[in-house]
Amino acid sequence: xxxxxxxxxxxxxxxxxxxxxxxxxxxxxxxxxxxxxxxxxxxxxxxxxxxxxxxxxxxxxxxxxxxxxxxxxxxxxxxxxxxxxxxxxxxxxxxxxxxxxxxxxxxxxxxxxxxxxxxxxxxxxxxxxxxxxxxxxxxxxxxxxxxxxxxxxxxxxx
Numbered sequence: 614x615x616x617x618x619x620x621x622x623x624x625x626x627x628x629x630x631x632x633x634x635x636x637x638x639x640x641x642x643x644x645x646x647x648x649x650x651x652x653x654x655x656x657x658x659x660x661x662x663x664x665x666x667x668x669x670x671x672x673x674x675x676x677x678x679x680x681x682x683x684x685x686x687x688x689x690x691x692x693x694x695x696x697x698x699x700x701x702x703x704x705x706x707x708x709x710x711x712x713x714x715x716x717x718x719x720x721x722x723x724x725x726x727x728x729x730x731x732x733x734x735x736x737x738x739x740x741x742x743x744x745x746x747x748x749x750x751x752x753x754x755x756x757x758x759x760x761x762x763x764x765x766x767x768x769x770x771x
Contacts, residue, residue, distance in 0.1 A: 636744045642667040644734035651730055654723025655709070662715035670708045678704060701728035 645667045649655045657663045681700050682689065688696040702725040709718030718724045739745025 633744065636742060637739075638668060638671060640735055640738045640742065640744060641671050641731075643738065644731040645670065645727075647734050648727040648730040652723050652727045654719035655717075655727045656719075657716045659715070662712065666708055666712055666716040669711065670704065673704050673708065698725065698729055698732070701732060704728075705731070 642664055645655075646663055649657055649663065657666065678700065681703070682697070685696055685700060702721060705728045706718050706721055706724035709716060709724065718727065736745070
């Protein structure tokens with residue numbers, strides 16, 4: 614399926630779309646795991662159930678979430694986007710309903726707090742790995758060598 618090089622394993626052979634999908638799936642699985650440990654109302658039987666739940670949550674986020682955002686647009690505007698947490702909680706609660714014996718969420722309150730934790734953890738991990746579409750960028754630059762002489766410090770124009 615993926616061509617191998619003669620001199621060793623091919624590191625660049627994976628298509629970029631597949632690599633991004635796997636990275637976001639792993640990040641989503643870790644975020645759901647953290648939410649399951651922190652929120653008492655989120656339960657799973659085996660680690661494989663958690664992986665399946667995060668895959669289903671990712672599929673629902675890709676397919677159903679844009680439709681829900683469009684339907685709830687007036688509420689999103691009125692609440693300045695905070696209603697998006699309710700939409701995420703509904704999707705998490707629905708995943709728990711579909712996978713009931715293996716992965717489940719006790720009540721909507723647990724789904725809300727779980728969705729909040731999943732959002733925060735996903736944002737942090739996506740920012741650190743550069744996987745998501747966040748626009749935060751960290752750079753560290755050296756000072757120019759002549760910046761200490763002749764008042765070459767920072768300039769503030771007023």
